[in-house]
Amino acid sequence: MNERYSRQILFSDIGREGQEKLIASRVLIVGCGALGASHAEMLARAGVGKLRIVDRDFVEFTNLQRQTLFKESDAADRLPKAVAAKTRIAEINSEVDVEAIVADVNNSNVESFLDGVDLVLDGTDNFQVRYLLNDACIKNGKTWIYGAAVSSYGTTMTIIPGETSCLRCIFEEMPDAGSSPTCDTAGVIMPIIASISAVQVTEAIKLLVGKRGELHGSLMQIDIWANDWRKIKLAGPQPDCPACDKRNFEFLDAESQEFAAVLCGRNAVQVAPPKSVQLNLKELSNKLAALGDVKQNEYLVRFSTDGKEITVFPDGRAIIKGTDDITEGRSLYAKYVGN
Ligand SMILES: [Zn+2]
Numbered sequence: 001m002n003e004r005y006s007r008q009i010l011f012s013d014i015g016r017e018g019q020e021k022l023i024a025s026r027v028l029i030v031g032c033g034a035l036g037a038s039h040a041e042m043l044a045r046a047g048v049g050k051l052r053i054v055d056r057d058f059v060e061f062t063n064l065q066r067q068t069l070f071k072e073s074d075a076a077d078r079l080p081k082a083v084a085a086k087t088r089i090a091e092i093n094s095e096v097d098v099e100a101i102v103a104d105v106n107n108s109n110v111e112s113f114l115d116g117v118d119l120v121l122d123g124t125d126n127f128q129v130r131y132l133l134n135d136a137c138i139k140n141g142k143t144w145i146y147g148a149a150v151s152s153y154g155t156t157m158t159i160i161p162g163e164t165s166c167l168r169c170i171f172e173e174m175p176d177a178g179s180s181p182t183c184d185t186a187g188v189i190m191p192i193i194a195s196i197s198a199v200q201v202t203e204a205i206k207l208l209v210g211k212r213g214e215l216h217g218s219l220m221q222i223d224i225w226a227n228d229w230r231k232i233k234l235a236g237p238q239p240d241c242p243a244c245d246k247r248n249f250e251f252l253d254a255e256s257q258e259f260a261a262v263l264c265g266r267n268a269v270q271v272a273p274p275k276s277v278q279l280n281l282k283e284l285s286n287k288l289a290a291l292g293d294v295k296q297n298e299y300l301v302r303f304s305t306d307g308k309e310i311t312v313f314p315d316g317r318a319i320i321k322g323t324d325d326i327t328e329g330r331s332l333y334a335k336y337v338g339n
Contacts, residue, residue: 036123
């Protein structure tokens with residue numbers, strides 16, 4: 001083994017044996033924004049042999065403040081994040097094999113991405129995909145490490161099917177569309193990304209080298225600005241959990257998917273949440289006011305930014321003008337409405 005990993009091998013809980021396990025491991029990273037790019041860089045430097053990175057977005061200049069791996073030329077070239085990450089990782093550690101997949105994770109493909117991986121790291125920016133991942137991982141017995149960060153706070157938990165609570169054991173219902181702040185509406189600072197990602201990646205390394213006894217075993221919440229660190233101890237799978245107990249994986253069913261369709265001839269995409277909601281249009285227009293031109297009346301909020309016009313209705317439905325790409329429409333919805 002080359003000297004690249006010598007300092008990590010000196011760390012006795014990893015050692016030479018642990019390093020060999022890392023090199024033989026394969027990890028799936030879902031979403032390669034701020035959290036996902038940070039996971040990918042740390043795992044690549046640590047020598048995890050195979051990384052599968054799935055992301056639907058392109059690099060933008062607004063990403064560069066917090067998303068490691070990406071540089072100005074990636075944003076200028078509008079490179080897909082998964083592809084830009086693969087290129088950068090090849091420069092950092094050419095021994096790591098990166099499979100870059102440019103795709104929107106949905107109920108029809110999520111299980112195929114789990115194929116052959118040892119564990120899954122959450123780098124997504126929306127609950128739609130997290131509930132889908134939770135179902136897919138519980139169903140297929142894959143450990144996944146949930147992580148989310150916005151503003152200066154974040155949350156993470158390590159979910160081992162059959163051993164720990166899952167996302168639905170704790171939050172049975174997915175939050176309503178438009179009810180949660182996003183990095184694109186509430187902002188975000190890089191240190192909380194680094195903190196949450198550091199906990200997620202450390203948990204991944206412990207699992208990959210077989211040190212399960214060292215896992216934090218909690219729902220961990222950090223507010224890096226308020227200096228607040230909390231651990232809520234996790235119980236096992238809950239007796240009435242729809243996923244763990246009833247094995248009812250409803251997010252894998254097409255009906256519970258967010259609906260998205262191209263509006264023919266209008267250069268527009270319609271996105272609707274799986275269940276209709278009662279949006280507070282005034283609150284939404286206040287959230288968006290700093291980000292672009294916003295008009296609001298009692299029927300809708302119309303928001304223009306970067307050549308796109310997003311019209312949001314009180315039931316959570318949105319029409320995104322300026323694209324006929326469903327993936328881009330879903331991505332803009334996740335950023336500006338939140339799901
Ligand atoms: Zn559960």
